[in-house]
Amino acid sequence: MERHIDMTSAAKDVKRRGSNAEEMGARQRDISVSEFFAKNRHLLGFDNPRKALLTTVKEAVDNSLDACEEGGILPELAVVIEDLQPDRAATVKSSRYRVTIVDNGPGIVRKQVENIFGRLLYGSKFHRLKMSRGQQGIGISAAGMYGLITTGKPMTIVTRPKATALAHRIELAMNTKTNRAEVIADEETQDFPPERLRSVTLGARALAGEKGFLDAIEFPTGTSVSIELEGRYQRGRGSVDEFLELTAIANPHAKFVFVPPSRESATEEDDMPLVTQGAASAASSATTTTETHGVLIFPRGVQELPRETQEIQPHPKGIELGILLQMLKEYEATEKGSLYSFLQERFCRISPTTAALMCKKIGVTTRTRASDIDPTVAEKLFKEFEATKLAPPPTDCLAPIGVRQMLAGMLKGVRAEFYAASSREAAVYRGRPFQIEAAIAFGGDLPCEESARVIRFANRVPLLFQQSACSSFKAIAETAWKNYGLQQPRGNVPTGPLVVMIHMASVWVPFTSESKEAIADYDEIRKEMKLALMECGRKLGTYLRKRLKMKRESDRRDVFERYIGEIAKALHQITGHNPKPIYDALLVQARAKTKVADVELDEDGRVLKSEAASSEEDDDDDGVIILQSAIPNLPTTTLRAIAPIEFDEVPAVTKTRASKAKVSAPVASAALKPTASKAPVAKSTTKKSASRSVADTPSLF
Amino acid sequence: MAAKKTTTTPASDLSGRLKERDARTTKKIIDLAEEMVRRALSGQDPIIQIPTRAKSNTLWNAKRGILEMGKATAARPLFDLKTAKQFMQTMLHSNTISDLIAAGKTSSLRGVFYKAKHTVAGTRENTFDGQDESDPILEDLEVALGALREELHVFAENRGSMVGNITIVDRGDEINCRKMGSGGYALPSIVEPDIIQFKKSEAKFILHVEKGTVWNRFNEDRFWEKNNCILTHGAGQPPRGCRRLLQRMTQELKLPLICVLDCDPWGHYIYSVIKQGSISLAFESSRLAIPEAKFLGIRAKDFHQCKLDDAVKIDLTDNDIKRAGEIAAYPWFEKHKGWQREIDQLLKNGFKMEVESLITKDISYVTDTYVPERLKARDWID
Incomplete structure (x- = not known):
């Protein structure tokens, strides 16, 4: 367009190239923010249909959670x-979806609806330094705008700010030129939560019938946002499913x-190269949510809200002159x-x-x-800020997830045998307080041969893309996991059955772009991340x-018990003594010689907790949970009943008969039964005797 | 070859003695097993005491000129991760041996290994991973029971050959070692008097060479005929059968033993084993060692004395030098001036020589000139 105009003006006046200032001035005008983003939608996370669907869900969920928490x-x-x-053809890659997110939050007062949902860069969160999920106030309105661009349909908001009053139902279409929303429909309604959703699929209807889905009692107030958009639904890495799974953690x-759509979109092989077989299985193994009739339920793990922030x-150290x-x-x-009062009122930590x-200085x-x-x-003052020693900013503005909650979340979402979490003290970058938390899950069902799965969060929001650009990824790669008994390719994340979770809580998370996919690489942040990871790593190493x-101890026992059968048999054949008493x-x-193996286990009782107990007890100062049942090689092996030998009842025989008996009397394995050991050690192992398996223990003969 | 029953020992007498010997061995095995049963049932650690077959438990009997095993024993407890498997293996082999004796059969080392080899019940682990695990257990049993290998009904592969002016009887078969063609009489691993008897011998001495290739040279040149001797080799380090036969011939036929070995620490070590016995078989030294054995060559001085070509030199490796030092420090060499000089010369030369190096002079130099001249001059070390 620009170029075309240039050429026509050049044609008018051959001697003069380009336009004069006036002509140019005529073309220069305001660019509406919304117009800018409509053209640059990738900056907001709407690069492709699949991601657009995810971003829409993500923005709505972030807003809902923020609203609920702020409303207590x-x-x-x-x-x-x-x-x-x-009914579209199987090969059609994208489809039209209606995404609806309903929350039980405080609702939105009528007059703010247009502003919140219809304007970019409008929000309560941008201007204040308070920890929240959303920051710029771009998200949900951008999603609505994307929907409008791709389908022409306005977004629908139903919100009930007062439990006793009617809900408002508003349809909004965004005018990108004016950065204002146009209200298409505005009515009052009794229909909240929207009745229609309760029967949107068979699964939803079944669940609603059990009062488990959008039950009006659970949603006295709240907001429902519906956006129609062109998108693509596909499971795996970077999907809505993964996002919700991680958000739940x-x-x-x-x-x-x-309630997912009835079918997945046709796949496009080279679209998501990350989705390998293993990655998909890792994602699926991490879901311990219940699924009924195709509806996924991520239950609540803890009953308290995060600390109110x-x-x-602002802190003087983090301010710029401008x-x-x-x-x-x-x-x-x-x-x-x-x-004098300006300094005290508008900054923190200035007494x-x-x-x-x-002032004096x-x-x-x-x-x-x-x-x-x-x-x-002012510049002098600015330099003074730098020079003066000041206390770091207060940290009560931060609401970390907490060690216990992280463990609960990981336990819920990842099937492993060992969990550790650590929460750093708050620190400061550019005058902004932040806090790093890390958790790891190890072993269990996690795939052994792959790189560790990294799950990243910023203010409790999962970050699904641009992993390698993220500060957390660098922190993980820089941590020496070899010290903790893991393998690690040079300059990469460790390999093994490991999930690493990193959470950054801050009043302002420095993202690398507006789509909030990666945390910028500040030295202070990376250092804290590494320290948190090292703390988890040390716990893992100890474990x-x-x-x-x-294992060595149980191996030792294994060795002894394995050979005893052979020895008893040989002694029987040489001497003719009944082998059974010898074996016993x-x-x-x-058992007495390897009692250490049992003792070790008992001493560890402090950390050996069952899943149920761990969420109740609060002695998790260690930040460690070890699931005994999930450990494949440990106590079960230690206490594995060793080949319960049923010796053929041979009376004391002479040497020659004995050697014949060996050939002629094989014991049918069906006759095998566990030898009830009357040994004193039996006492110490009764606790775990349930885990003994004797079904597949082979015969000695 | 005409098979002929030996008349020197009545068969019934022999089998009677064998039965008696077997009964003795069986009793030893049962005693050992009973002891383990008793320990197990009374809650004591099952431990087998096995005489230590190591340098620390080897004594130099200067008077007899042989190595002897000391009195030290090593405990082999079942409940020790290091010895648990060996304990089990010892029990398995005890059983195997007792089976062999009961059946009146003998078996090769490899056969015994296979007989006791199976997977441990309930696991994928083998009782023996290889013959190299099985053989030492048998040697342990020999010393633990105080029974010789043949008493355990176990034998090793035939190794080594013999020709010469002697007739022997092997399990009743008469063997004329003058008519053994190019292959010679293969030396069996069990050569005790109940198996092999010496019948007729005109030989004046025994010439033992290191390996088959050299032995072939001597045999082809009919050295034993020209010099009226017995010619043997032991395929490198001679096995027990070979050493026992040499010892019996030196003792029973009063023949001197002359060795022609390579001029290197390995050759010196072979000589040392023939003469004094070895550490791992120190318990058998009185049956195996031949203190009168003489070392004829190859000598370190021969490079100059025989005017050999530079091409025969093989550089000593670091390991050779280390080994030479060790051998020089053996108590039976330490005070032997001849040997100290010999090893000094070897180290000074800085190279070793094989017997074959004499071929550079002439293909039959070693048989026609070298050995006869040295014998005549009585130029050897003893």
């Missing part, structure tokens, strides 16, 4: 994706019900106070003493008005060493 409500969310072209206090003022000038200007306009000292009095500060003095030791006597000795 334990979140319950329903995510429904309806396939609007169920990081938000054990929330309950999610997901405080809004904080921002400082801007803040001064704002302060002049609103407060007209002194610099009256410090403020006075700063830059050569003004405590009475000097903020409006009298000129840029040169693995202990496991190795126990030797077994008693063997």
Whole structure:
């Protein structure tokens, strides 16, 4: 277009190339933010139909969770994706979907609906330093805009801010030119939560019948957002399923019900190269949610809400000169106070003493008005910020997931045998407080031969893309996992049955782009991440060493018990003595010699917890859970009944007869039964005797 | 060859003695097993005491000029991860041996290995992973029971050959070692008097060479005929059968033993084993060692004395030098001036020589010139 105009103007006046300033000026005008993003939708995570579907769900879920938590409500969310072209040809890659997210949050007052859903860069979260999922106020309105662009359909919002009043049902279409929403329909309705959704699929209807889906009692207030869009639904890496699964891990206090569309889209092989067989199985093995009639239910793991976060003022160390000038200007306009009070009011960690000292240092009095500060003095002040020693920003603005909650989430979502979590103390980057948490799950059903699965969260929101650009990925790759008994290719994440979770909580998470896919690589952040990982790694290393030791001990017992049968048999054949008493006597000795194996296990009782117990008990200062039942090689092996030998009842025979008996009397394996050992050691093992398996123990003969 | 029953020992007498010997061995095995049963039932650690077959438990009997086994024993407990498997293997072999004796059969080392080899019940582990695990267990049993290999009804492969002016009887078959063609009489592993008897011998001495190739040279040149001797080789380190036969011939026929071995630490070591016995078989030294054995060559001085070509030199390796030092420190060489000089010369030369190096002079130099001249000059080390 631009070029075309250039050429016509060039044709008008051959001597002059290009346009004159006036002509150019005529073309120069405001670019609406929404227009800009409509053209650059990849920046917001709408690059392709599959990701668009995910981003839509993600933005709506983020908003809902934020709203619930701010309203002090334990979140319950329903995510429904309806396939609007169920009869399309099998080869059609994308389809039209209606995505509906219903929450039980506080609802939205009528007059704010257009602003929240219809404008980009409008929100409560951008201007304050408070930890929340959303930041810029782009997400949900961008999703609505994408829907409008691809299907022409407005988004539908049903919200009931008051349990006793009617709900509002509003249809909004975004005008990209004006960055304003146009209200297409606006009515009051009794229909919240929307009745229609309760029977959207057979599974939904069945669940609703059991009062387990969108039950009105659970949703006295709340908001429902429906967006129709062109998208593609496909499971695997980077899917809605994975997103919800990970969200459930990081938000054990929330309950999610997901009604997926009836069918997956046709696959496009080279679209998602990450989805290998193994990755898919890793994803599926991590879901311990219940699935009824095709509806996924991610139950609530803990009953308390995350700590309520405080809004904080910026910290002087994290401010830039331009921002400082801007803040001064704002302060002049609103407060007209002194610099002395400006410093105390608009920053955190500046006490009256410090403020006075700063004023003195830059050569003004405590009475000097903020409006009298000129840029040169402001710059002095800025330098003073750098030079002064200040306490780090307060950390009550952060709500980490918590060690116990992370373990509960991992336990719920990942089937492993060992879980460890650690929560760092809050730290600061660019004057903004942040806190890093890490958790790992090891062993169990996780695939052994692959690189560890990394799951990343920022303010409890899972990050699904651009893993290798993320600071957390670098932190994991830089951690020396070999020290903790794992394999690690140079400069990469470790290999083995491992899931690594990293969470960054901050009032402002530095993302590398607006689509919030990767955390920017600040040294302070990466350092904290590594320290958290190392803490988890040490716990894992200790566990693995202990496991190795126990395994060695149980191997030892195994060795003895294996050979005893052979020895008893040989002695029987040489001497003619009945082998059974010899075997039993030797077994008693063997068990006594390897009693250490049992003792070790008992001593570990502190960390050996059952799944049920772990979420109740709070002695998880260790941040470690070991699932005994999930350990394949350990206690079960240690206590495996060793070939329960049923010796052929041979009376004391002469040598010659004995050697014949060996050939002629094989014991049918059906006759095998476990020898009830009357050995004293039996006592110490009764606790686990249930895990003994004797079905497949072979015969000695 | 005409088979002829030996008349020196009545068959019934022999079988009677054998039965008696077998009964003795069987009793030893049963005693050992009973002891283990008793220990097991009374809650004691099952432990087999096995005389240590190691340098630390080998004593040099200067008076007899042989190595002897000391009194040290090593405990082999069942309940020790290091010895558990060996314990089981020892029990299995005890059983195998007792079966062999009961059946009146003998078996090769390899046969015994196969007989006791199976998977341990309930596992995929083999009782024996290879013959190299089985053979030492049998040697342990020999010393633990105080019974010789033949008493356990076990034999090794035939190794080594013999020709010469002697007639022997082997299990009743008369064997004329003058008519053995190019292959010679293969030396069996059991050569005790009840198996092999010496009948007629005109030989004046025994010439033992290191390996078959050299032995072939001597046999082809009819050295034993020209020099009236018995010619043997042991295919390198001579096995027990070969050493026992040599020892019996030196003792019973009063023949001197002359060795022609390579001029290197390995050759010296072979000589040392023939003469004094070995560490691992120290318990058998009195039956195997031949303190009168003489070392004729190849000598370190021969390179100059025989004016050999530079091509015959093989550089000593670091390992050879280390080994030479060890051999020089053996108590029976340590005070032997001749041997100290010999090893010094070898190290000074810095190279070793094989017997075949003499071929550079002439194909039959070693048989026509070298050995006869040295014999005549009585130029050897003893």
